[in-house]
Amino acid sequence: MAHPDSFQNFCHIRRGRPDGSDGLARYSEGDLFSPAPKPALVWFEANACSGDSISLLNSVAPGLSQILCSLVAVKYWNALMPDQGTRAREMLFQTAEAGDFILAVEGAIATAGQGRYVIPFQNDGSVFTSEELLHYLAPKSRFIMAVGTCAAFGGPAAARPNPSGSKGVWELIQDRPVINVPGCPVNPDWFIGTLYHLVRFGLPEVDRYQRPTLFYGQTIHSLCQRRSYFDHHCFAAAPGDAECMYSLGCMGPVAGADCPNRLWNDHLNWPVKASTPCIGCTKSGFPDRSSPFDVPLPEKLPRRGGRADASGPKKPPEEA
Ligand code: SF4
Numbered sequence: 001m002a003h004p005d006s007f008q009n010f011c012h013i014r015r016g017r018p019d020g021s022d023g024l025a026r027y028s029e030g031d032l033f034s035p036a037p038k039p040a041l042v043w044f045e046a047n048a049c050s051g052d053s054i055s056l057l058n059s060v061a062p063g064l065s066q067i068l069c070s071l072v073a074v075k076y077w078n079a080l081m082p083d084q085g086t087r088a089r090e091m092l093f094q095t096a097e098a099g100d101f102i103l104a105v106e107g108a109i110a111t112a113g114q115g116r117y118v119i120p121f122q123n124d125g126s127v128f129t130s131e132e133l134l135h136y137l138a139p140k141s142r143f144i145m146a147v148g149t150c151a152a153f154g155g156p157a158a159a160r161p162n163p164s165g166s167k168g169v170w171e172l173i174q175d176r177p178v179i180n181v182p183g184c185p186v187n188p189d190w191f192i193g194t195l196y197h198l199v200r201f202g203l204p205e206v207d208r209y210q211r212p213t214l215f216y217g218q219t220i221h222s223l224c225q226r227r228s229y230f231d232h233h234c235f236a237a238a239p240g241d242a243e244c245m246y247s248l249g250c251m252g253p254v255a256g257a258d259c260p261n262r263l264w265n266d267h268l269n270w271p272v273k274a275s276t277p278c279i280g281c282t283k284s285g286f287p288d289r290s291s292p293f294d295v296p297l298p299e300k301l302p303r304r305g306g307r308a309d310a311s312g313p314k315k316p317p318e319e320a
Contacts, residue, residue, distance in 0.1 A: 048107025112165030251280025
């Protein structure tokens, strides 16, 4: 049976192993077929591009379907479930009334125009907005996960001028802990690892943005393979160069995530390894506070002052 200490060790042991290929999902292999009860999972999509659902399809060894069939009982997931229409809605309402399920929200919640920018479905001739669905499901659930940066903080859906009044889930649900699992899109390991922790061990330790510290507790800058270039003031002149991307707008110094170690696409690559800057997609305020993407950090954080120069900062700004 899994133990929280060994689980956390597994998550942390990946530090310094940027080319490791044994994904987080493998940790759970021996535990997946235990007879432990499987809690119900309800996933609904609000103001989103479905990118998080698509990203999760990149979970490998075991795949997403194995995790979802063995760890939880998926009752509603509009993008992946075979049932449609009345049968799907009935399953959703039955699960909600039974309570004690895990609620995963993908996408921001639209609040302008009576919430009618996002209507997940109609029922008996009346519409259910994403805001109404959230307020219906959240009080009945055991845990609430905001998956992806739109659900967590508003993300691109809430970018200026935000005509739909989109907000992160935790702005609307303030009497319950909302576990934020941001990323644009979310890394499969971040979602599966958080889900695994909730099912087997309960609420994980979180930072001030309600993100699990297991995955978001350090800045990208502190883990980056190009950190020695930064420390020696060697900066890239153009995308594709081998040096530090700070000069090209890299948000690594203020973005909390373990991308340099965990990697993407079955643990193969991440933006800086592909010679483009990190755009800080796990941050609250993304993308507005990361824009323009190619402008160095001091100019994107005007109150912190100063232009980026060839020598770079003596001390990078803290996670913001
Ligand atoms: S600024 Fe970006 S590329 Fe440079 S060391 Fe930090 S995270 Fe890596």
